[in-house]
Amino acid sequence: MSxxxxxxxxxxxxxxxxxxxxxxxxxxxxxxxxxxxxxASHGDMSTNAAxxxxxxxxxxxxxxxxxxAEALAALPEVEEAAPAGPGFVNLRLREDFLRTQLxxxxxxxxxxxxxxxxxxxxxxxxxSANPTGPMHVGHCRGAVVGDGLAALLxxxxxxxxxxxxxNDAGAQVQALGWAAYWRYLEALPVAAHGxxxxxxxxxxxxxxxxxxxxTTLQYGGEYLLPVGVELAAKxxxxxxxxxxxxxxxxxxxTVRAMMAEIRExxxxxxxxxDIFISEAEMIAEGKLEEAxxxxxxxGLLYRGVLEPPKGKQLDDWEPREQTLFRSKDFGDDxxxxxRKSDGTGTYFANDIANHLHKIERGFDALVHVWGxxxxxxxxxxxxxxxxxxxxxxSLDVVLAQIVHVVKxxxxxxxxxxxxxxxxxxxLIDEVGRDxxxxxxxxxxxxxxxxxxxxxxxxxxxxxxxxxxxxxxARCRSVLRSAGDPSLExxxxxxxxxxxxxxxxxxxxxxxGWPRVVEAAAAAREPHRVAFFLNDLxxxxxxxxNKGKDDTxxxxxxxxxxxxxQARLALVAATAAVVRSGLGVMGVTPVEExx
RNA sequence: GUCCCCGUAGCUCAGCCGGAUAGAGCACCAGAUUCCUAAUCUGGGGGCCGUGGGUUCGAAUCCCGCCGGGGACACCA
Numbered sequence: 001m002s003x004x005x006x007x008x009x010x011x012x013x014x015x016x017x018x019x020x021x022x023x024x025x026x027x028x029x030x031x032x033x034x035x036x037x038x039x040a041s042h043g044d045m046s047t048n049a050a051x052x053x054x055x056x057x058x059x060x061x062x063x064x065x066x067x068x069a070e071a072l073a074a075l076p077e078v079e080e081a082a083p084a085g086p087g088f089v090n091l092r093l094r095e096d097f098l099r100t101q102l103x104x105x106x107x108x109x110x111x112x113x114x115x116x117x118x119x120x121x122x123x124x125x126x127x128s129a130n131p132t133g134p135m136h137v138g139h140c141r142g143a144v145v146g147d148g149l150a151a152l153l154x155x156x157x158x159x160x161x162x163x164x165x166x167n168d169a170g171a172q173v174q175a176l177g178w179a180a181y182w183r184y185l186e187a188l189p190v191a192a193h194g195x196x197x198x199x200x201x202x203x204x205x206x207x208x209x210x211x212x213x214x215t216t217l218q219y220g221g222e223y224l225l226p227v228g229v230e231l232a233a234k235x236x237x238x239x240x241x242x243x244x245x246x247x248x249x250x251x252x253x254t255v256r257a258m259m260a261e262i263r264e265x266x267x268x269x270x271x272x273x274d275i276f277i278s279e280a281e282m283i284a285e286g287k288l289e290e291a292x293x294x295x296x297x298x299g300l301l302y303r304g305v306l307e308p309p310k311g312k313q314l315d316d317w318e319p320r321e322q323t324l325f326r327s328k329d330f331g332d333d334x335x336x337x338x339r340k341s342d343g344t345g346t347y348f349a350n351d352i353a354n355h356l357h358k359i360e361r362g363f364d365a366l367v368h369v370w371g372x373x374x375x376x377x378x379x380x381x382x383x384x385x386x387x388x389x390x391x392x393x394s395l396d397v398v399l400a401q402i403v404h405v406v407k408x409x410x411x412x413x414x415x416x417x418x419x420x421x422x423x424x425x426x427l428i429d430e431v432g433r434d435x436x437x438x439x440x441x442x443x444x445x446x447x448x449x450x451x452x453x454x455x456x457x458x459x460x461x462x463x464x465x466x467x468x469x470x471x472x473a474r475c476r477s478v479l480r481s482a483g484d485p486s487l488e489x490x491x492x493x494x495x496x497x498x499x500x501x502x503x504x505x506x507x508x509x510x511x512g513w514p515r516v517v518e519a520a521a522a523a524r525e526p527h528r529v530a531f532f533l534n535d536l537x538x539x540x541x542x543x544x545n546k547g548k549d550d551t552x553x554x555x556x557x558x559x560x561x562x563x564x565q566a567r568l569a570l571v572a573a574t575a576a577v578v579r580s581g582l583g584v585m586g587v588t589p590v591e592e593x594x
Numbered sequence: 595g596u597c598c599c600c601g602u603a604g605c606u607c608a609g610c611c612g613g614a615u616a617g618a619g620c621a622c623c624a625g626a627u628u629c630c631u632a633a634u635c636u637g638g639g640g641g642c643c644g645u646g647g648g649u650u651c652g653a654a655u656c657c658c659g660c661c662g663g664g665g666a667c668a669c670c671a
Contacts, residue, residue, distance in 0.1 A: 031611080039614065048613070085614045086651065130671070172671055306668050309596080320669060333597060340669045347671050375598040376666040399599070402664075443607075446599055448664070450606075459633050462620060470633065478630055519610050531608065534618085545635040548627075556630060593633075
């Protein structure tokens with residue numbers, strides 16, 4: 001069960017008000033909050049209850065606040081309750097109530113913060129990089145944010161399915177197929193196809209392929225060379241000359257090879273998915289036609305011609321009649337094409353099919369992590385989901401903004417064209433998986449961020465990865481020195497010795513973890529976990545340093561076994577909460593730092 | 595031209611669904627180390643919350659205009 005003390009006290013406050021105001025309907029309390037006050041001197045918790053229900057109760061908020069404070073002050077959890085400002089009630093919690101949180105943490109350990117099971121099923125789709133090459137740093141942020149968000153939602157009590165949508169249909173994969181075919185031809189003896197002379201240069205070979213099949217080779221990366229060699233080893237010259245069937249075989253082989261590589265990249269980053277959905281298979285199953293029929297039956301499709309976009313130079317624009325979806329009816333700026341002028345489906349149409357597929361599998365909430373370049377795509381997709389589900393299913397899109405990689409104060413180029421293409425693997429090799437994951441989650445997803453390669457490997461306060469791991473390592477160091485007592489036994493020890501403000505502050509922070517999980521999940525903001533852990537680490541380092549000035553505050557006291565036990569319980573709980581938070585972020589809690 | 599994201603301390607950024615005197619780290623200044631790891635900690639200075647309106651008991655937060663940065667805009671994915 002959840003152990004959110006803010007939720008508990010909020011319930012207490014509402015119960016108290018229901019006694020004071022028996023005639024007030026239950027829904028009047030919806031906007032009542034119980035939260036940490038901004039100013040710590042105001043106490044541990046603050047409620048706006050008198051402010052938000054004053055009008056409905058026909059009472060001036062300050063008067064109601066005074067009555068509520070009186071009722072709350074009588075609670076066993078509460079040391080002091082006082083009306084304040086325009087109608088707040090500030091609570092100071094009893095120290096022994098705060099201390100009761102430690103055994104709870106020690107029994108729940110890494111599960112502390114786990115929310116109660118929530119109804120409904122959530123589908124989180126992330127990464128979904130095109131299977132046309134290895135992952136690069138541009139994909140990395142979305143992968144980490146998606147993985148962290150999925151873990152966070154699960155921690156908050158949601159039933160989460162993590163999904164990867166393989167874009168293995170469409171023009172890009174056609175192009176990939178040709179590029180792989182080119183590499184296949186290169187792996188064959190020249191005599192097998194005779195497209196170029198023995199000893200032809202790479203440019204000549206490429207030009208020969210482009211001329212022979214009137215195609216343009218967009219993908220030629222070295223990562224396709226082994227694919228060509230494997231195809232040649234497996235099929236000899238049988239795939240020459242090309243025909244649609246043989247090219248389809250090359251394509252599916254290449255997509256499988258690329259996906260194998262992407263899965264390795266994901267594993268290296270520690271990013272997990274429950275399910276991989278193939279666009280091509282879904283389309284082959286007829287999901288597009290099904291979605292189209294469903295929309296058509298609701299009168300949401302029509303034949304029409306779109307206006308040309310203004311302000312953008314389009315030399316070859318001409319009016320075309322297409323099948324259009326009335327996304328405007330659902331808040332989009334314009335209606336959107338479902339079929340190209342040649343009658344084939346647009347990417348949008350395939351994506352509609354993808355979402356119908358999700359809705360049919362029974363999800364109640366869909367969450368996507370997309371790159372910022374897809375920002376213009378959000379409204380139409382939300383429109384489609386609303387239409388396909390009769391507005392039952394929600395679609396939230398988290399946009400992951402661009403990451404600028406910086407080294408030695410200089411931007412590191414990431415484009416393929418510039419030649420110095422940074423793969424995800426390069427980045428992990430350079431700074432380590434934990435640093436990549438933690439750093440990518442220290443910013444709101446929709447803010448651009450700078451990834452400073454020098455900073456993330458630095459071992460100092462500037463580097464939050466290090467700072468948090470160091471706190472955990474310090475906890476573990478203390479516990480090892482004390483002979484690693486079991487958490488079960490520590491959950492039983494008397495805690496009266498914990499009275500220092502720094503000790504109680506640390507407990508307060510930890511007791512707030514379930515609330516952080518709940519709020520961060522609701523806002524779809526996994527970065528808040530990183531900030532919480534930074535604060536928690538700071539509280540712990542503070543306490544540690546107090547022990548340097550005042551030896552009676554050190555954790556291990558040779559001549560005071562009871563105080564030592566109590567403090568070991570505090571330290572063990574801190575370590576457990578750090579692990580709980582790092583678990584959400586997918587970052588390893590280290591035992592020691594050397 | 596339209597749409598989306600961003601604009602908070604010198605720098606990098608928090609600020610949860612509107613709440614009380616706007617915060618953290620870095621940098622700068624001044625301190626703490628025979629000690630469970632000083633890889634840390636304590637104190638200090640530093641703000642027109644881009645800007646102008648609006649909503650209300652109350653706005654960094656919500657709404658509108660403008661300015662600045664980034665991104666996206668038929669038949670690509």
